[in-house]
Structures are given as structure tokens and as C-alpha cells.
Amino acid sequence: MSFTSFADFLAMGGYAPYVWTCYGATLLTLAVIVAGLRRQKKKLMETIRLQHPERQAVAPGRIVVKQTAEDS
């Protein structure tokens, strides 16, 4: 262990603003990437779902496009 107290740890030998800014920036960068991936996936799923409204076969050979809330 390189620090003797928690206050010591936070102070980073007087370089606290620099060290903690970098660790914060890294965390933020990783979080932004992950959030972007999740948002992109959600949007894609929605778009694809809207492109292909649910189909339901009611009788052999007949296909009926079911009306969804987005269609009307």
C-alpha cells in the first residue's frame, strides 16, 4: 500500500486534480461507449420491428397483415 491514510490517497501528493481528472475521464469514456452500444441496439430493434409488421396466417395460403398501433 502506497498511502498511509484515506486523505493522503485523495490528495495524490498534491496532484489530485490531475490524477482524478484522468481516472474520471476514463470512466466517462468507457461509460459513453457502453451507453452508446445499448442505445444503438434498442433503436435498431425498434426500427426493424416497425419495418416488418407482424404477419399472421389465418388460413393456408393467406397472409394477413395485422394492424399495429404504429400503422394507424
Next chain:
Amino acid sequence: MWLWFSRLGSPKWFYELAGRWLPWTWALTVLLFVAGSALALLFSPPDYQQGETVRIMYLHVPAAFLSMACYLTMAIASVIALVWRMKMAFAVARSCAPIGAAMTALALFTGAVWGKPIWGTWWEWDARLTSELVLLFLYLGYIALHESISEQSQADRAAAVLAIVGVVNLPIIHFSVDWWNTLHQGASISRLQKPAIDASMLWPLFTMLAAFFAFFAASLMSRVRNEILKREAASRWVKALVKA
């Protein structure tokens, strides 16, 4: 080998395989980041010249390393895609760009914040810093070019050519500290020599490098899966998947 290659070209196969691997890769990423941060912040010693600011190294070096490794991945995927007309490789190349751009920005930012207390300046137009900035513009240029062409295969090919041409920047970044006089220090770790840093700093650095690479693997796989969904939106299996 060829079977493996042609399977790798199958979007559905990749989507499912990556889906099985992803939870483990993300778990490994978290584990390595927790261990790496503890080593970097608590258990590694302060530097005799730089004091506690040396702890920025454990972020700056992996971010910079990954910014280049990601570009190399993007360029190799582009070559494979163009030569063997492999659609999946285009998806991989396109997926590398945003991750690489973020890592390059992070490397530049942490470098600037580290430079202020140690060099006395946030920024200097020297070779290493400038060529890394050019790398950021290459990533942004790739993304902008890809987005500006609406036809998918044309966008893929044009952007792939840009990615391949941009590879000349990688050796410039790497050797810039040897070729020109620069504020930036030379390499501390090299394959040919004993590392110039002590084991007490080397291990935290290796752990953080592994953490960044695990993150790269996980985020790239996720991004490629999204890219597959986008590109294969009309295929039967994607439709079935979305409805489920």
C-alpha cells in the same frame, strides 16, 4: 481452415457466437479493471521524479496503445473485406471506428492533463502529439465518409480505402519519439530490451493493458452485433429474432 473462414463470414454464426462470449468478456473486463485500478492507485509506488502523477500512465499508455491497435484492426479488416469481398469484415471495420476514436481522444486528453504538471504545458505541436491528433482525424474522417454515402457497399469500400491509406500514420506515431526531438519520452517497454520500468509499475501497467483489451474485445463484439442487425435487417433470422 477454409470452413472456419467461410463460417466467420456468416453474420448469423458470428452473431450467435459473440452473443455467447459477450457475458464472459464483459465480466473479465470488469474484473481486470477492478484489479488494475487497485494496483495502479493503491499498490504501485510513486515515481521518484513525477510523484503521484505517474498513476496517469496506467490509463494513458493503454488508451494510446489501444488507439493504435484498434486502427490496425480496422485496416486489416478493410484489406480482408476488399480482397475477399467479405461482408462481415466491413462490419468489423466500421465497428472499430467509434471505439478507436474514443480511445484516441482519451489518450490525448489524459496526455494533456499529465503534461500540464510534468512538462508545464497542456499541448505542444511536437511529433508524437500531432501524429496522435492526426489519428483522431483519421477515425473521424472514416466515420464521416462512411455516413455521407448512403449506399452501403459503396460507403464500405470508400471508407476501407481511407482506413488502409491511413495506416502510414501508425509507424509515424510509433517511431516519432525516435525520429524527432520531442517532449514525449521514448518507449518504456520494448520487445527487444528489458523494460525500462520497475516490476512494481510494470505489473499494474500490464493489468490495465489487459483490462483495456478486454474492454476492446467486448465492445467491438457488441458493436459488430449491432452492425449485423442493421445490415441483415431484411433477413429471416433477424426478423424472427426481433419478434422473439
